[in-house]
Amino acid sequence: xxxxxxxxxxxxxxxxxxxxxxxxxxxxxxxxxxxxFFVRELGKHVANGLKLTCTTTSRSTNDVARxxxxxxxxxxxxxxxxxxxxxxxxxxxxxxxVKGGGACLLWEKIIAHxxxxxxxxxxxxxxVKTLGAFPLPVEVVQFAWKQTERMVAHALVQHxxxxxxxxxxxxxxxxxxxxxxxxxxxxxxxxxPAPAELEIALNQxxxxxxxxxxxxxxxxxxxxxxxxxxxxxx
Ligand code: 5RP
Numbered sequence: 001x002x003x004x005x006x007x008x009x010x011x012x013x014x015x016x017x018x019x020x021x022x023x024x025x026x027x028x029x030x031x032x033x034x035x036x037f038f039v040r041e042l043g044k045h046v047a048n049g050l051k052l053t054c055t056t057t058s059r060s061t062n063d064v065a066r067x068x069x070x071x072x073x074x075x076x077x078x079x080x081x082x083x084x085x086x087x088x089x090x091x092x093x094x095x096x097x098v099k100g101g102g103a104c105l106l107w108e109k110i111i112a113h114x115x116x117x118x119x120x121x122x123x124x125x126x127x128v129k130t131l132g133a134f135p136l137p138v139e140v141v142q143f144a145w146k147q148t149e150r151m152v153a154h155a156l157v158q159h160x161x162x163x164x165x166x167x168x169x170x171x172x173x174x175x176x177x178x179x180x181x182x183x184x185x186x187x188x189x190x191x192x193p194a195p196a197e198l199e200i201a202l203n204q205x206x207x208x209x210x211x212x213x214x215x216x217x218x219x220x221x222x223x224x225x226x227x228x229x230x231x232x233x234x
Contacts, residue, residue, distance in 0.1 A: 008123035008224030013038030030086025031058040031104035043068025081115035100137030100212030135186035148207030
C-alpha cells in the first residue's frame with residue numbers, strides 16, 4: 001500500500017499536469033521520487049495523445065521516462081524550455097529551495113535555468129519557514145576536495161552558519177559520484193539565514209561546481225496534502 005506521503009506526492013504531480021502542462025510544450029523533467037511520480041502520470045497522458053518534447057535532469061529520470069514511453073530529446077537539441085517541473089528537499093514560501101538530496105542538483109539547475117518557468121511539486125512535509133534543517137548539498141570536483149571543503153566551511157561561517165558539520169556523501173562505504181563525475185559535500189547548517197547570498201558565495205569557490213540552494217528558479221509550488229487535497233501557491 002502507498003504511504004500518505006507518496007499519495008500526496010502523486011496528487012501534486014496530477015495537479016501540475018492539469019494546470020500547467022499544455023499540449024506542444026517543451027518540458028524539463030525533474031528528479032527524485034516526487035518527480036518520478038509526476039513522470040509516470042505524464043506517461044499516461046502522452047500515451048493518450050498529449051504531445052510534448054521532453055528532456056530530463058538525471059540518468060534516473062531518463063530511465064523512468066523511457067519506461068513509461070516518453071521519448072526524450074537531448075538537452076543540447078531542445079532549445080529554451082517552456083516549463084520545468086521538479087521537487088525540493090525543502091521549500092519556503094518565497095520558493096527558495098534546498099535541492100540535491102538525490103545528487104542531481106547540477107543538471108536540475110541547468111535545466112531550470114534553461115526554462116521560461118519552473119514549478120515545484122511537493123508534499124506538505126517539504127515546506128519550511130527557514131531553510132537549513134535538510135543538509136545542503138554542494139557538488140565539488142574530486143581533485144583536492146578536502147581543500148574545497150575547507151573553503152566551503154569558511155564561506156558558511158561568513159554567512160552566519162557557525163557550527164556546520166560537513167560530510168562527503170557516502171553510499172555502501174563508497175563516495176557518491178554524481179552524473180557529472182563529482183563528489184557531494186552535505187553541509188548540516190541548522191538554519192541558513194541568507195540563502196541567496198550563500199548560493200552565490202559558494203559558487204565562487206574554486207572546486208565548487210554547483211550547490212543545492214535554488215533561490216531564483218521556482219515561480220510557484222503545487223503541494224499535495226496528506227489528506228489527499230492539493231493547492232497551488234504562485
Ligand atoms: C535530487 C533532488 C530531488 O528533486 C529532491 O531530492 C527531492 O526528492 P524527493 O522527491 O525524492 O523527495 O533535488 O537531486
